[in-house]
Amino acid sequence: MVIDRAPLLDRVFHALAHPARRSIIRRLAAGEQNLSELASPLKMSFPAASKHVRVLEGARLVRRRISGRQHMCRLEAEPLKEVTQWTEQFRGHWEARFQALDALLEEMQPQDAAVTNPSAPTPRRRSAPRIRRKTS
Amino acid sequence: MVIDRAPLLDRVFHALAHPARRSIIRRLAAGEQNLSELASPLKMSFPAASKHVRVLEGARLVRRRISGRQHMCRLEAEPLKEVTQWTEQFRGHWEARFQALDALLEEMQPQDAAVTNPSAPTPRRRSAPRIRRKTS
DNA sequence: AAATTATTAAACCAACCGGTTGCATAACGG
DNA sequence: CCGTTATGCAACCGGTTGGTTTAATAATTT
Numbered sequence: 001m002v003i004d005r006a007p008l009l010d011r012v013f014h015a016l017a018h019p020a021r022r023s024i025i026r027r028l029a030a031g032e033q034n035l036s037e038l039a040s041p042l043k044m045s046f047p048a049a050s051k052h053v054r055v056l057e058g059a060r061l062v063r064r065r066i067s068g069r070q071h072m073c074r075l076e077a078e079p080l081k082e083v084t085q086w087t088e089q090f091r092g093h094w095e096a097r098f099q100a101l102d103a104l105l106e107e108m109q110p111q112d113a114a115v116t117n118p119s120a121p122t123p124r125r126r127s128a129p130r131i132r133r134k135t136s
Numbered sequence: 137m138v139i140d141r142a143p144l145l146d147r148v149f150h151a152l153a154h155p156a157r158r159s160i161i162r163r164l165a166a167g168e169q170n171l172s173e174l175a176s177p178l179k180m181s182f183p184a185a186s187k188h189v190r191v192l193e194g195a196r197l198v199r200r201r202i203s204g205r206q207h208m209c210r211l212e213a214e215p216l217k218e219v220t221q222w223t224e225q226f227r228g229h230w231e232a233r234f235q236a237l238d239a240l241l242e243e244m245q246p247q248d249a250a251v252t253n254p255s256a257p258t259p260r261r262r263s264a265p266r267i268r269r270k271t272s
Numbered sequence: 273a274a275a276t277t278a279t280t281a282a283a284c285c286a287a288c289c290g291g292t293t294g295c296a297t298a299a300c301g302g
Numbered sequence: 303c304c305g306t307t308a309t310g311c312a313a314c315c316g317g318t319t320g321g322t323t324t325a326a327t328a329a330t331t332t
Binding site: 034035036046047050066068069070071 | 307308309310311
């Protein structure tokens with residue numbers, strides 16, 4: 001996928017898709033750490049961990065400040081904002097209410113015809129919940 | 137990365153890391169679509185698109201209902217909730233306040249004492265924002 | 273029955289990922 | 303200086319990804 005020079009969101013999601021990299025982010029959230037500190041708890045060689053940090057840098061999730069022989073890394077969380085923004089647009093879809101509603105609709109759909117019930121959603125094609133009802 | 141049988145969060149982030157798959161999700165948010173409908177706007181062969189849908193199914197982001205020869209897909213957004221939950225834990229780190237604060241701290245930390253010149257570019261070391269002050 | 277449509281499956285490919293090892297370099301502490 | 307520490311870099315490797323093409327299957331239409 002050539003994560004470099006790919007859209008930032010691609011790089012961010014890709015960066016977050018590996019547990020070692022999420023672990024790094026979590027620990028950086030508590031404050032700066034140098035590469036050795038970051039690498040030591042990861043069951044892998046130092047170069048491997050270093051590569052993970054580079055991936056995070058490529059996604060702008062980590063920034064590095066060289067101080068003597070130590071490379072201090074710190075979390076740069078802005079890209080996570082975009083992640084949240086992207087996912088938030090589907091919040092309505094995962095809220096429990098809709099799951100229940102879906103199940104209900106599926107149950108009453110099959111073959112109904114004489115629809116006296118106004119709330120009967122005739123089509124078997126289900127439309128997405130576009131509006132959020134305030135009611136109960 | 138063996139996305140199958142990997143932790144769900146890995147699979148979800150991986151699934152979201154490809155623009156074609158995000159595009160599929162976006163369009164499914166508007167309602168069910170079958171594979172052909174999903175594939176047609178994606179500049180790639182049908183089998184390629186079909187594979188993308190399978191990746192999304194592996195991440196539990198899409199579910200398929202076979203109806204005749206058509207495979208109707210619908211969005212299953214719960215996993216996105218976990219994504220949001222994961223990222224939300226870092227919200228404090230990307231909120232603008234901290235950026236400004238960081239800059240400020242950078243300015244006054246180094247060897248301050250009698251710092252009359254506010255634009256002194258002295259600083260280097262920046263510590264992570266660990267505590268959230270309520271004040272202004 | 274034949275043609276069309278919707279989809280899977282299989283084989284193949286180049287590129288990439290995630291890991292390793294070995295060696296080079298640079299900074300710090302005696 | 304020398305040894306140690308912190309890191310980079312290049313080469314290599316097996317497995318996966320993301321794409322293709324071609325062929326097969328199955329449901330629908332004519």
